[in-house]
Amino acid sequence: MTVRVLVVDDEPLARRGVTQRLSAHTDMQVIGEAGDGETALSAIVDTTPDLVFMDVQMPGMGGLETLGLLSPRERPMTIFLTAYDQFALRAFEVHALDYLLKPIDDERFAEALDRARETLATRRDRDLSSGLQALLATRRNTPSHASRFAVRIGHRVAFIAAADVDWIEAMGDYAGLHVGGKVHLLRERLHQLARRLDPAQFMRIHRSTIVRVDRIAEMEVLSNRDSLLRLRDGTPLRASRTYGDALRAALAG
Structure with missing residues (x-):
């Protein structure tokens, strides 16, 4: 034990x-x-x-x-x-x-x-x-998935629901949680955080970016086979062609 x-x-x-x-x-x-x-x-x-x-x-x-x-x-x-x-x-x-x-x-x-x-x-x-x-x-x-994250805001600790996160980007030793136009820093590397996320809700679209699938409003395939995504709030994100097939399958589903 x-x-x-x-x-x-x-x-x-x-x-x-x-x-x-x-x-x-x-x-x-x-x-x-x-x-x-x-x-x-x-x-x-x-x-x-x-x-x-x-x-x-x-x-x-x-x-x-x-x-x-x-x-x-x-x-x-x-x-x-x-x-x-x-x-x-x-x-x-x-x-x-x-x-x-x-x-x-x-x-x-x-x-x-x-x-x-x-x-x-x-x-x-x-x-x-x-x-x-x-x-x-x-x-x-059946692995459990993170439902909320504890982030520091000044001297306070705030709890961010996973359902409120629009997308996540790598920021060195931190992961930046984008929530309604604000960014909250989580002291965890992106590749570690990715293992705790529900794959039915969150998807890797780039080595430095994870997006919540239901936030994607548009997808445009570029000439180099990368894709340009636009979220429902208008945020543009670039998706690497490495993740293209899985991304299209997720959106179709």
């Missing part, structure tokens, strides 16, 4: 200390790091980790506030980290799994991991006994 872990702390050295300790445990997989509460909130929504190591005190939004913005069902198992024990009561009010004081004691760290393993195993056994085994098997054969 692999436990997917997110490490959140505004101090890079503190994050490194946690990740190095986790590397000694083969069942722990670090899937990401965050240096502030806003980034952590986005990462939790996007990657749904099993376990989060979360610093209590961070600039801007602290760990307790971050977890408090999530509904009980959205909250992952959380082990809080802090140099002060005065936050212990509040940590357990948001159902924290454990609470470690800095500097971290290796024995206490191992105990917290054991508690995480036991809790996760209990949850999974409970789900299976409730008749979810067949549902989980179905989901393995």
